[in-house]
Amino acid sequence: MRRALFLFALVSSAASAQFPGLSRRPSVPPPPVPLLMGIDGLRAEFVAQSGSDKVFFGGDSAVLTAPARATLAAQAQWLRRHPEIIVRIEGHADASDTRDHALAVAARRAEEVRDYLVLLGVPAAQLSTVSWGKERIAVIGASQDALALNRRAVTVLVR
Amino acid sequence: MIARSASLVSVALALFAAPAAAQQAAAVIAIPPLTTPDEKATGAGSPAAVAWQASQLIASDLRTTAELVPVGPDQKDYYSYPEVTAPTFSRWRAKGAKFVLAGFVRSRPDGRLTVGCYVYDTLKGTELGRTGFVVAPEDWRRAAHKCSGIAYTAATGAPGIFDTRIAYVAESGPPSARVKRIAIMDGDGNNQSFVTAGDTIVLTPRLSPKAENLAFVSYVDGQANVRIVNLTSNEQRPLVAGSGGMSFAPRFAPDGRRIVFSMQAGANTDIYVADSSGGPAQRLTAAPGIDTDPSFSPDGSRIAFESDRSGNQQIYTMAADGTQQRRISFGGGWYAAPVWSPDGEWIAFARRIPGAGSRIGVMKPDGSGEKLLTDDALDEGPSWAASGHELIFQRAGPDGRPALYRVTLAGGDARKVVTPQDASDPDWSGVVD
Numbered sequence: 134m135r136r137a138l139f140l141f142a143l144v145s146s147a148a149s150a151q152f153p154g155l156s157r158r159p160s161v162p163p164p165p166v167p168l169l170m171g172i173d174g175l176r177a178e179f180v181a182q183s184g185s186d187k188v189f190f191g192g193d194s195a196v197l198t199a200p201a202r203a204t205l206a207a208q209a210q211w212l213r214r215h216p217e218i219i220v221r222i223e224g225h226a227d228a229s230d231t232r233d234h235a236l237a238v239a240a241r242r243a244e245e246v247r248d249y250l251v252l253l254g255v256p257a258a259q260l261s262t263v264s265w266g267k268e269r270i271a272v273i274g275a276s277q278d279a280l281a282l283n284r285r286a287v288t289v290l291v292r
Numbered sequence: 293m294i295a296r297s298a299s300l301v302s303v304a305l306a307l308f309a310a311p312a313a314a315q316q317a318a319a320v321i322a323i324p325p326l327t328t329p330d331e332k333a334t335g336a337g338s339p340a341a342v343a344w345q346a347s348q349l350i351a352s353d354l355r356t357t358a359e360l361v362p363v364g365p366d367q368k369d370y371y372s373y374p375e376v377t378a379p380t381f382s383r384w385r386a387k388g389a390k391f392v393l394a395g396f397v398r399s400r401p402d403g404r405l406t407v408g409c410y411v412y413d414t415l416k417g418t419e420l421g422r423t424g425f426v427v428a429p430e431d432w433r434r435a436a437h438k439c440s441g442i443a444y445t446a447a448t449g450a451p452g453i454f455d456t457r458i459a460y461v462a463e464s465g466p467p468s469a470r471v472k473r474i475a476i477m478d479g480d481g482n483n484q485s486f487v488t489a490g491d492t493i494v495l496t497p498r499l500s501p502k503a504e505n506l507a508f509v510s511y512v513d514g515q516a517n518v519r520i521v522n523l524t525s526n527e528q529r530p531l532v533a534g535s536g537g538m539s540f541a542p543r544f545a546p547d548g549r550r551i552v553f554s555m556q557a558g559a560n561t562d563i564y565v566a567d568s569s570g571g572p573a574q575r576l577t578a579a580p581g582i583d584t585d586p587s588f589s590p591d592g593s594r595i596a597f598e599s600d601r602s603g604n605q606q607i608y609t610m611a612a613d614g615t616q617q618r619r620i621s622f623g624g625g626w627y628a629a630p631v632w633s634p635d636g637e638w639i640a641f642a643r644r645i646p647g648a649g650s651r652i653g654v655m656k657p658d659g660s661g662e663k664l665l666t667d668d669a670l671d672e673g674p675s676w677a678a679s680g681h682e683l684i685f686q687r688a689g690p691d692g693r694p695a696l697y698r699v700t701l702a703g704g705d706a707r708k709v710v711t712p713q714d715a716s717d718p719d720w721s722g723v724v725d
Binding site: 237264274275 | 467468469470472493495496514515516537538540541554556558559561582584585598600604605626628629642644650670672673688690691692716717
């Protein structure tokens, strides 16, 4: 906001210097310019530039695969440029896991992602984790593909 | 509210009683209508009306068991008040009944009712048990469940499962945004009520042994944590204040005073025990890996739990102080969610077999005698009936929607338990006082 006002001041002072007569006119509010992106815009940009806000895991595993590491490297690059963004890493398990083990293994996945992002230079204070166990199934079904798509950790921009 | 008619039950009993030679055949128990000395009063809540309703409920309770086949009530089997304590045994023997349950309902000057029940062995002509209650007319169901209980105990030696409560998670809404509420019902499916409002995810309700308190997991603080609610006052509080990681998988000790549960710190999850009324938690396991789903033995001396310290989920036992940890499951696949039976004889579990879903099974506490009770389905979360003869568990359908089922230790098909909404995470209490 402060930056927007400052820009407007620059524009109007330049205008008055060029056209001295204008300064006596009642000031006209400038058109709204989205100088700061909203959180939805930031999320879209984050996904576009990182490739994905999700990484996927093997059954019963919290080990980061090579594609997961590549995605996280791109995520880290973006997050380092936006130290003001608060991020929550949400770990998930698939429906074939039992209720309580799912909670713990999903927590492990979120922790694994958090630790890797920190290793890549994202400040730890920017990151928190939560485990949803198997409570937020993204893809319905018992097929191997559906199960694999649910074993995930999602990097969620909070604000 | 078991979803099947009387005739279907009889058929199922015949099916699974026959091949199990070691299993005792189901015994016939005659349930003539309870009698009353106050025959003149009629209408709702009158002794005569309650006597008839209670007789029907007793028969319906016993029909859900594998061990007893109730016959009656039939209005023709009327007997007089003095005959309650002096039944004509030959009459019931002639009907093929090994047992007979006789009883009465009598009004009291204060408006309440006295309900008395007696169970007899018709062959020996001996009394096997009796029970008596003073109840408000509207609480007649509990008195009837108590009568069913002494009949079951007389016939099997095990506690009855009728005056019990079942806590579970009632589910509605799409899978990606399920609304989950803790619900409680009587052991026969009556008296459904909600404990939580559905505004936050809740999991794994666990009743204290006599169903006075309930431990459960809630996301109300933004992550999974164990909370305790007193079911009389509805007062609620966190079990462990200000823990950094999640706490989950709570279960009461047999004394109802302590709770075992899991707490997560980073990638590691260990088992802790804490006083259910508050105070610091004591750590019981320290192995790297996920240690969870702890369950006390009925004498409180040992704890069964699952751990993936060996590489995948397996069942272990340990002393209640965390020493003597040893693995007891060695079959293929994963073993999860162990629960110690009320008689101490068995540990129930969910076993995940790659390509064959997840099944409910039992094994002895030393790991021997494993048998699987369900077949080819996504079953998990077993919980014992007070009798130790039966389990309730959760089964997910092909669309992922869960429902509750019951299966007996003797085997046979699992029977669906009817609930108003989709249901998961069942927990069956002991016999309520």
